[in-house]
Amino acid sequence: MQPLTTxxxxxxxxIGIAVFLFIVEWVRVDVVAIIMMVxxxxxxxxxxxxxxxxxxxxxxxxIIAVIIIGAGLDKTGLINxxxxxxxxxxxxxxxxxxxxxSVAIAFISSFMQNIGAAALFLPALQRxxxxxxxxLSKLLMPIGFSCILGGTITLVGSSPLxxxxxxxxxxxxxxxxxxxxxxxxxxxxxxxxxCFIFLGRFILPQGGGKEDQEKAADHKLDPIREIGEIYExxxxxxxxxYRDPIHIEDLKRRYLVNIVAVTTPPDxxxxxxVSDTVVRSGIDMLVCGRGKDVQRxxxxxxxxxxxxxxxxxxxxxxQAPVTVEAVVAPRSQFEGKxxxxxxxxxxxxxxxxxxxxxxxxxxxxxxxxxLRVGDAILIHGPVKRLQALQSEGGLLFTTAxxxxxxxxxxxxxxxxxxxxxxxxxxIFNIQLSVSLMTGALGMILTRVLTIDExxxxxxxxxxxxxxxxxxxxxxxEKTGAAAWIAQTVLSMLGxxxxxxxxxxxxxxxxxxxxxxxxxxxxxxxxxLVINMAIAANADPRMAALVVGMATSNSFILPTHQVNAxxxxxxxxxxxxxxxxxxxxxxxxxxxxxxxxxxxxxx
Amino acid sequence: MAIITxxxxxxxxxxxxxxxxxACMNYDCLSREVILEASDRFNIPEIKLEKAIHDAPxxxxxxxxxxxxxxxxxxxALTRRVRKDNVVYHGLAGHIFLGGISHLLKVRIISDLSMRxxxxxxxxxxxxxxxxxxxxxxDHERRNWxxxxxxxxxxxxxxxxxxxxxxxxxxxxxxxxICRVAGFKQFKATRESQQKMDDLALACEIKALLLNEHFDVxxxxxxxxxxxxxxxxxxxxxxxxxxxxxxISEVSGINNLEVHSEATQRQTVI
Numbered sequence: 001m002q003p004l005t006t007x008x009x010x011x012x013x014x015i016g017i018a019v020f021l022f023i024v025e026w027v028r029v030d031v032v033a034i035i036m037m038v039x040x041x042x043x044x045x046x047x048x049x050x051x052x053x054x055x056x057x058x059x060x061x062x063i064i065a066v067i068i069i070g071a072g073l074d075k076t077g078l079i080n081x082x083x084x085x086x087x088x089x090x091x092x093x094x095x096x097x098x099x100x101x102s103v104a105i106a107f108i109s110s111f112m113q114n115i116g117a118a119a120l121f122l123p124a125l126q127r128x129x130x131x132x133x134x135x136l137s138k139l140l141m142p143i144g145f146s147c148i149l150g151g152t153i154t155l156v157g158s159s160p161l162x163x164x165x166x167x168x169x170x171x172x173x174x175x176x177x178x179x180x181x182x183x184x185x186x187x188x189x190x191x192x193x194x195c196f197i198f199l200g201r202f203i204l205p206q207g208g209g210k211e212d213q214e215k216a217a218d219h220k221l222d223p224i225r226e227i228g229e230i231y232e233x234x235x236x237x238x239x240x241x242y243r244d245p246i247h248i249e250d251l252k253r254r255y256l257v258n259i260v261a262v263t264t265p266p267d268x269x270x271x272x273x274v275s276d277t278v279v280r281s282g283i284d285m286l287v288c289g290r291g292k293d294v295q296r297x298x299x300x301x302x303x304x305x306x307x308x309x310x311x312x313x314x315x316x317x318x319q320a321p322v323t324v325e326a327v328v329a330p331r332s333q334f335e336g337k338x339x340x341x342x343x344x345x346x347x348x349x350x351x352x353x354x355x356x357x358x359x360x361x362x363x364x365x366x367x368x369x370x371l372r373v374g375d376a377i378l379i380h381g382p383v384k385r386l387q388a389l390q391s392e393g394g395l396l397f398t399t400a401x402x403x404x405x406x407x408x409x410x411x412x413x414x415x416x417x418x419x420x421x422x423x424x425x426x427i428f429n430i431q432l433s434v435s436l437m438t439g440a441l442g443m444i445l446t447r448v449l450t451i452d453e454x455x456x457x458x459x460x461x462x463x464x465x466x467x468x469x470x471x472x473x474x475x476x477e478k479t480g481a482a483a484w485i486a487q488t489v490l491s492m493l494g495x496x497x498x499x500x501x502x503x504x505x506x507x508x509x510x511x512x513x514x515x516x517x518x519x520x521x522x523x524x525x526x527x528l529v530i531n532m533a534i535a536a537n538a539d540p541r542m543a544a545l546v547v548g549m550a551t552s553n554s555f556i557l558p559t560h561q562v563n564a565x566x567x568x569x570x571x572x573x574x575x576x577x578x579x580x581x582x583x584x585x586x587x588x589x590x591x592x593x594x595x596x597x598x599x600x601x602x
Numbered sequence: 603m604a605i606i607t608x609x610x611x612x613x614x615x616x617x618x619x620x621x622x623x624x625a626c627m628n629y630d631c632l633s634r635e636v637i638l639e640a641s642d643r644f645n646i647p648e649i650k651l652e653k654a655i656h657d658a659p660x661x662x663x664x665x666x667x668x669x670x671x672x673x674x675x676x677x678x679a680l681t682r683r684v685r686k687d688n689v690v691y692h693g694l695a696g697h698i699f700l701g702g703i704s705h706l707l708k709v710r711i712i713s714d715l716s717m718r719x720x721x722x723x724x725x726x727x728x729x730x731x732x733x734x735x736x737x738x739x740x741d742h743e744r745r746n747w748x749x750x751x752x753x754x755x756x757x758x759x760x761x762x763x764x765x766x767x768x769x770x771x772x773x774x775x776x777x778x779x780i781c782r783v784a785g786f787k788q789f790k791a792t793r794e795s796q797q798k799m800d801d802l803a804l805a806c807e808i809k810a811l812l813l814n815e816h817f818d819v820x821x822x823x824x825x826x827x828x829x830x831x832x833x834x835x836x837x838x839x840x841x842x843x844x845x846x847x848x849x850i851s852e853v854s855g856i857n858n859l860e861v862h863s864e865a866t867q868r869q870t871v872i
Binding site for chain 2: 244253254255256293296357358360361362363364365574575
């Protein structure tokens with residue numbers, strides 16, 4: 001075995017620091033990658049040009065192109081056109097709906113980023129769940145998991161697989177083709193879907209009896225139940241006498257009821273009044289809240305609760321203020337900010353009423369909550385104002401408000417450029433990055449999306465995470481640290497058969513992807529496992545493939561972005577992911593190793 | 603009317619001023635009573651409470667919440683006593699514990715070190731050197747306590763509405779000034795400021811009750827709408843939920859109560 005050198009120790013130290021920072025998250029994971037990119041050349045572990053080679057790597061350029069192609073598909077509203085055929089074929093059957101959408105999302109996510117596909121499907125799934133009365137908790141988890149599994153169907157489906165060929169290049173191993181992983185990915189997807197179809201009732205969250213299930217379904221389908229019902233009240237004629245002015249905001253804070261509309265003399269009506277509107281004497285108010293809160297407000301403030309809506313009866317039909325659920329999207333401009341800081345209510349003249357987060361409903365002091373991706377905000381307001389909010393982007397709406405500037409007429413062009421990219425890869429054997437960038441450029445030139453939209457769609461966090469970690473993988477290999485660790489681990493394990501070694505690698509990659517980013521896990525593990533496989537006389541390509549696939553085996557904790565996004569709208573708790581995710585993870589590993597044995601003859 | 607907090611160094615005649623202000627305005631005068639109430643209510647030895655609100659936390663205590671637990675009990679007892687208004691409080695850190703209440707008049711009494719040393723020597727019949735050492739140590743301890751727990755320096759005059767240097771201004775002058783300022787309209791309780799005081803007292807009480815049953819929580823209240831946040835999950839969170847539900851009937855003034863878990867799930871970038 002090679003003796004341990006100072007450079008090896010330094011690389012291992014850097015790996016230790018990176019893993020530590022990934023776990024504690026003192027800085028964001030992409031910043032950790034940039035730290036590596038800068039520190040490695042300073043320590044002379046890689047040359048300055050090698051440190052930044054990741055930015056021009058095949059993998060990074062491919063990912064940029066995949067993101068742009070995904071944004072192009074989004075702009076054409078292709079997903080909306082997929083929904084009706086699926087619902088038509090599946091009918092009312094819950095299982096067929098799950099299968100239909102799982103296959104569709106897996107197909108889409110095999111050509112674009114998983115999180116992008118998940119965000120595209122979310123509004124459609126919420127609408128389908130509502131119209132077919134299927135609780136979202138039964139739909140979102142299987143379909144979200146299928147979205148992640150879909151990332152294993154092609155070589156561009158997930159970042160670890162895109163990276164794989166680049167990481168294998170220093171070992172002069174034969175690169176994988178675009179569809180080399182497809183049989184394996186299909187097997188993983190099928191086993192995942194079948195688990196939910198046959199065992200869904202045991203692993204998905206739901207009540208015990210049928211009645212409970214219906215209740216749970218109703219509860220989740222009808223957000224109004226959580227925040228109360230609509231009441232009309234009238235203030236007394238001496239309401240403003242002998243007291244300080246009472247504003248709309250005061251009533252909301254004190255009684256947790258939302259003032260939907262007020263009348264102003266002589267005969268006008270204001271919907272979603274601004275928070276500093278003074279409540280006058282002898283006016284009618286339309287409020288939304290829980291019965292006991294509304295009654296308490298009426299008693300303490302001297303108001304009369306009417307038996308039914310009277311003054312706003314006609315407006316209810318024509319102006320129709322609606323309650324919608326809007327989910328904070330990945331990379332939303334609202335992420336990390338509070339509703340108060342955004343000036344949400346005043347800016348859009350709509351009322352945020354509650355926030356769902358990790359299975360909990362927040363009603364009080366929601367203005368001060370820092371929003372996270374996946375938070376579902378219940379918003380009440382007139383359709384026009386909700387449309388204005390939707391056009392700002394950053395939120396995924398349950399209700400179709402028909403405002404998105406979609407370009408359905410470009411769908412054919414988008415599909416054409418997708419096909420061009422594919423045929424360049426498959427027929428002409430042109431490099432992945434060049435083929436995909438051609439497709440992306442084609443979409444821009446044919447105005448499926450503008451160049452600015454293309455730039456805005458690129459997630460720079462992803463780019464720098466990939467680009468920054470590539471030199472770390474390079475340094476691990478170059479200094480001989482990977483070979484040294486591999487030899488040490490193998491000497492500790494003793495002689496192992498290739499299938500056992502691949503199983504251990506699968507377990508290791510799964511464990512790593514649960515605590516650190518899947519890209520980080522891939523970059524750190526691929527050089528290591530290739531060395532281990534070579535030393536143990538196993539196929540190094542298969543060892544790398546196991547890492548590339550198993551880093552998508554991220555179901556047990558809601559740490560994967562897709563799971564985090566679906567957690568709020570599905571009203572899942574962490575325990576729900578542990579229950580279903582553990583089974584899917586075990587099945588994933590068994591199917592992965594079994595598939596490699598079957599398809600590649602290991 | 604107002605709540606007056608009097609912050610003072612030892613032997614600065616602050617106690618005398620507080621008692622005279624309370625007599626002049628017909629207010630209650632509080633200091634040690636708060637410790638006795640907290641000790642009684644939460645069954646904590648007085649000595650532990652006294653140490654917690656006087657001595658700065660050690661490094662270990664900063665990690666184990668040792669002192670902050672006792673401070674929670676103390677703050678709960680204090681807010682319970684002063685919520686009814688018309689009170690002069692001359693114990694420790696009143697301006698911090700009651701921060702944010704607009705009808706709070708925060709007064710700081712300071713005096714010349716040599717005068718304080720003289721007072722100490724006369725009262726306790728000790729040498730000048732000993733008296734000076736004790737006073738300086740006490741000042742240092744109090745400064746440390748406020749800085750370590752709240753990040754502010756008690757000698758920073760911007761923390762107070764009124765800072766009075768007892769030298770040319772006599773005790774009687776100081777009493778007159780404080781009584782006059784306390785009558786200003788900005789120190790009179792309004793519906794909103796009283797509500798804020800009630801909310802603070804309610805939040806402190808709930809936090810102390812839950813802490814007494816080993817729940818580590820943070821509590822806020824706005825118009826009686828209480829939000830309890832805990833870094834708990836699973837069974838522990840369920841237990842907290844059950845206990846919180848009982849509190850609705852045990853503690854008056856709760857209009858709505860929500861329990862939330864602060865345990866966050868990390869998300870991977872890709």
